[in-house]
Amino acid sequence: MSTTTSTTSTTTHTVAGHALRTTVPVGAHYVEGSPLENAGPLASGTVVLDETVAPLAPWSARLLAGQTLTIVDVGGNQSADFLVYNAHDTDERYSVPDTLAWQGNAYLREGSVLRSNLGRPLMTVTGNEIDRQDTIGGACSKESNTLRYGFHTEHQHGCRENFLAEAARHGLGARDLVSNINWFMNVPVEPDGALGIVDGMSAPGKRVAIRAEMDVLVIVSNCPQMNNPCNDFNCTPLRMLVTDPLRETGPDNA
Amino acid sequence: MTSIADDHQTDSVLAARADARAQAERTSEYMPYRPASSSPVVPEGVDRDALVWAETVAPGGYTHKVIARGTRLRLDDPTGSACAHVVVFNALETNERLNVADTIKIPWQAYLGAGHPLLSGDGRALATITADTSGHHDTFCGTSSDESTTAKYGSAAPEGPSPSGRSRFLLAAAKHGLTGRDLPPSVSFFQGVRVEPDGALTFLGSAGAGTHVELVAELPLIVLIVNVPHPLDPADDYLVGPLTVHAWPGEPTLPGDPQFTATPEVNRAYLNSIDYAEARAL
Numbered sequence A: 001m002s003t004t005t006s007t008t009s010t011t012t013h014t015v016a017g018h019a020l021r022t023t024v025p026v027g028a029h030y031v032e033g034s035p036l037e038n039a040g041p042l043a044s045g046t047v048v049l050d051e052t053v054a055p056l057a058p059w060s061a062r063l064l065a066g067q068t069l070t071i072v073d074v075g076g077n078q079s080a081d082f083l084v085y086n087a088h089d090t091d092e093r094y095s096v097p098d099t100l101a102w103q104g105n106a107y108l109r110e111g112s113v114l115r116s117n118l119g120r121p122l123m124t125v126t127g128n129e130i131d132r133q134d135t136i137g138g139a140c141s142k143e144s145n146t147l148r149y150g151f152h153t154e155h156q157h158g159c160r161e162n163f164l165a166e167a168a169r170h171g172l173g174a175r176d177l178v179s180n181i182n183w184f185m186n187v188p189v190e191p192d193g194a195l196g197i198v199d200g201m202s203a204p205g206k207r208v209a210i211r212a213e214m215d216v217l218v219i220v221s222n223c224p225q226m227n228n229p230c231n232d233f234n235c236t237p238l239r240m241l242v243t244d245p246l247r248e249t250g251p252d253n254a
Numbered sequence B: 001m002t003s004i005a006d007d008h009q010t011d012s013v014l015a016a017r018a019d020a021r022a023q024a025e026r027t028s029e030y031m032p033y034r035p036a037s038s039s040p041v042v043p044e045g046v047d048r049d050a051l052v053w054a055e056t057v058a059p060g061g062y063t064h065k066v067i068a069r070g071t072r073l074r075l076d077d078p079t080g081s082a083c084a085h086v087v088v089f090n091a092l093e094t095n096e097r098l099n100v101a102d103t104i105k106i107p108w109q110a111y112l113g114a115g116h117p118l119l120s121g122d123g124r125a126l127a128t129i130t131a132d133t134s135g136h137h138d139t140f141c142g143t144s145s146d147e148s149t150t151a152k153y154g155s156a157a158p159e160g161p162s163p164s165g166r167s168r169f170l171l172a173a174a175k176h177g178l179t180g181r182d183l184p185p186s187v188s189f190f191q192g193v194r195v196e197p198d199g200a201l202t203f204l205g206s207a208g209a210g211t212h213v214e215l216v217a218e219l220p221l222i223v224l225i226v227n228v229p230h231p232l233d234p235a236d237d238y239l240v241g242p243l244t245v246h247a248w249p250g251e252p253t254l255p256g257d258p259q260f261t262a263t264p265e266v267n268r269a270y271l272n273s274i275d276y277a278e279a280r281a282l
């Protein structure tokens, strides 16, 4: 290998209010001063949960049937890698092919029904502020990074790591990870079948709203990829808002 | 329908035994051939005696097998109406399985053809398509669910006239100790789909009778194959043809093979597969 992309060095981070020196390589990160737009919910009802997913981090929550999750792309073009399960029987989980075959289209838009591996509606896209959403690009991982970008990227954090870590909190594991949705990511398919992750079509404050059609468990990875434009090479936060048209009390937040 | 009993004399144990034994000489359009060398059809250029798997899968049927690293697997669509839905697992660690998203994203290509790898979520090539005379395949729609099959045909029961693809995969998976949790999205061969500029999925259908696809196993694999109509098949009826399967021993994709360095991405996938195989002394 003719060049190396990094050498061991020490950086200082603010962790829990303290300055921490570390030799952990600096990977994808938030660029200080990037414009952020904390938009509100894209659905009516009482806000029963309002959380921020930090750059690079995983997140999960349970939604009751009828509640709507608004994901705010706070910094713009930040891929929110997303999996959803039947909260009462996680063997029933999001299925890309069932979703695509049923709607006859490769992209997600307002009105798209997110179907399970049993063909049943898990959630419905009820609001969407970008042209189309991706569900064919899959999640990034340390392992696939070696194929896509070279072995030197193997040590970098990835969405599969986030999914596994967060899934484990719910008793789920590698068997339960399936192809996912990437909210705010752009994966065009060209006439000859060529496809790939290209510059996004989102912007700070753009939102998607997804209504739970049954009680669901949602697992999200705020994508830490640093080798492609799925996050504009700048990891920004995601705001997660759950609204309930009926209830005043909060959901069983994970 | 006439009674099946009309063809049998089974009024004593001896008669029943003779009746049962006499049936073994019969053949069916859809059956495994044992030994595989007794296959009525042998792929051109393949030594009949080298065959390790020969079978014709019935319409609506399924098959499955554990195959060694390097095995060549050939699927034939003799009538132009088969649809081979396929899932593969690393036979040694079934957590590693086909990942359709990585299979299209990493090669930068959604349409399967010769030279296309089937990738796992663990950064390795599980298999490679080594030959393809059809070119009509699909990585978007997976297989049919009970829900969609019932909506379209009125029934999805495994014992009925229109079993769903998922119900078939569940049975095949169960025979390897796997469950619905273990079934990832599948790919399908012989019935194509194309993506229009607005994302619409157009059913391309078959390339015609007599096409085949050949794959090579880059690691030891559990192979599950289901032969049911494509989810976008526009026919109102459940019309799928037989599917022929043959396999014989060979080598995985190794240095020196032009495919080994066909693209930088696939090259690193093979390096990862070989790294795994060598550490396990495969």
Ligand SMILES: [Zn+2]
Pocket (backbone or CB within 6 Å): A079, A081, A139, A140, A141, A158, A159, A160, A223, A224, A225
């Ligand atoms: Zn990612």
